[in-house]
Amino acid sequence: MISIEKSDGASEEEYDRRRRAQWLSGEARADGVARRDMLRLLAAAGAVSGIAGGASALGAPRAQAATGTAATATAAAAGIVKPLPADRFTIRGTNAETKFEALAGTPFHTPASHFFVRNHTATPSLDATTWRLRVWGDGLKDGKAHEFTLADLKRLPSTSRTAFVECAGNGRSFFTSQQGQSASGTAWTLGAIGNARWRGVRLSEVLRRAGVSRHAVDVMPRGLDAEYVTDDGTNLGKVRRPLPLAKALDDVILAYEMNGAPLPPDHGYPVRVLVPAWVGIASIKWVGDIEVSSKPLYSPWNTLFYRLFGEHYPPEGSAPLTHQTVKSAFELPWNAGIEAAATHHLTGRSWSATGAIARVDISTDGGTTWHRARLKDTPHRATWTRWTTPWHPRTPGPTTLLARATDTTGRTQPEATAHNAQGYLFDAVVRHAVTVV
The missing domain is CATH 3.90.420.10 (Oxidoreductase, molybdopterin-binding domain)
Known part of the structure; x- marks a missing residue:
């Protein structure tokens, strides 16, 4: 029987600090990539500064506009x-x-x-x-x-x-x-x-x-x-x-x-x-x-990528990313046209890695008022939960739909997500624009 401490949360961060120090001192292996190349790539991304005596301080890479044309x-x-x-x-x-x-x-x-x-x-x-x-x-x-x-x-x-x-x-x-x-x-x-x-x-x-x-x-x-x-x-x-x-x-x-x-x-x-x-x-x-x-062990996928770098994080970046976060989405096209004076059943899905979805609150007026959606599934951690809510818009014009999930650990989607240079783990309430016609 193998006995080993669980490596989540704070223990994972401590484990990673030891692992990172060992890699920088040459005691750990960045498998398949020469250490000089790894340091060069980190430096090119703006993620390494002050190399001295075989060690370095990791910092934030230069941010670029998100791509995908x-x-x-x-x-x-x-x-x-x-x-x-x-x-x-x-x-x-x-x-x-x-x-x-x-x-x-x-x-x-x-x-x-x-x-x-x-x-x-x-x-x-x-x-x-x-x-x-x-x-x-x-x-x-x-x-x-x-x-x-x-x-x-x-x-x-x-x-x-x-x-x-x-x-x-x-x-x-x-x-x-x-x-x-x-x-x-x-x-x-x-x-x-x-x-x-x-x-x-x-x-x-x-x-x-x-x-x-x-x-x-x-x-x-x-x-x-x-x-x-x-x-x-x-x-x-x-x-x-x-x-x-x-x-x-x-x-x-x-x-x-x-x-x-x-x-x-x-x-x-x-x-x-x-x-x-x-x-x-x-x-x-x-x-x-x-x-x-x-x-x-290290690979580029937990050194160059999949860490949080930026003004809100330590110079060496966060520990490698593990758990996902909490999010919600409407099953509706962006900038959809919604018929006025008719009842619509808005649907969507919310999910969380840390707990089951406990509730989803919906706003159809940009956040001025909120009401609770009806959950359609038995919630579980690491799966999503479908939901629905009726909406009877009366006044034509643009409006913004919001869906805000809370999980069983008490975690609720915030109004904004702390920025990181590579754009990971966005969990803020998304503003979904529609037009009532």
Whole structure:
């Protein structure tokens, strides 16, 4: 039996401080990227200053306007396998954002046909019959690599879990449109999320069979998609992100089914990692190998990216992002025209990583008055809850709809989100403009 402290909250921040110090002193490994290249990239992003004696202070990268223009639509469609009809998706570079109005009338579990796509490069073509999962590293008892086929995984005890997967930058564009602040990265509105029923085997079961050593500290899944190359030509290697061993042994799943069917190619076929409630980058798609390490691990996806940098954070940035936040969205087009003197049933969805949705308050007059929406689902943490509310507008003209969720931990969506340079974890109440006609 492996005993290890849970690594959430303050303990995760302390763990990360130790891990970061070890990396900067050369005791930890930034796997696949030379330390000099990592420091150069951080410096180029404005995230390193004052390198001296092999150590550095991390600071905020230069903020850029969020991007994702129609000019890249052809390239994005070429990298995504499934159809991307314009009434369901907005193409954003190598990604496809779900239009929230397209979810109206869909079930609690997001159909694969409507599920957003977040790709760093392109969806790979993989053969499940030849696919292998390699578990390796000096954090294993025998130090030898162990391989598992898809059939091997399916012979192990299975588990199912409903959970959303959400990009850490979901809502990023509202830093600019609502708060007048720039943020680098894909200009998501609120559609970089999908909620599905996942089935697979617990990662802890696979690690147990591979034989985790008491010296293991980090577990790093790696994807089989193409290596990611930056604009300046630096190859950052395969997409990968380490997990503290405590999290890996907790609720992480190696999923091979989505909504009762094999994973679609764009969503990780044949096997993906699912880390419930954590930012989407932790749920590595197309997983091909998992390193178990006795040393702390870093990758660009928890150093360059997926930390909070900016005026509200320490010079070295926050700890790597873990839990998602709380959000709400209307199933309604932006700037929709709403008929006056008629009763409408506004619908939407709210979600939280830290607790179940306890209530959703709605305003149809820009926040002057509020009333409670009716919840349509039994709320659970790390899934969304659908809601509805009637509205009978009488006066033609523009107005703003607001939806504000509160979860069972007492967390409520704020009026504004503290800015960070890469636009992560936007959780403020979104102002949804409509016109009564």
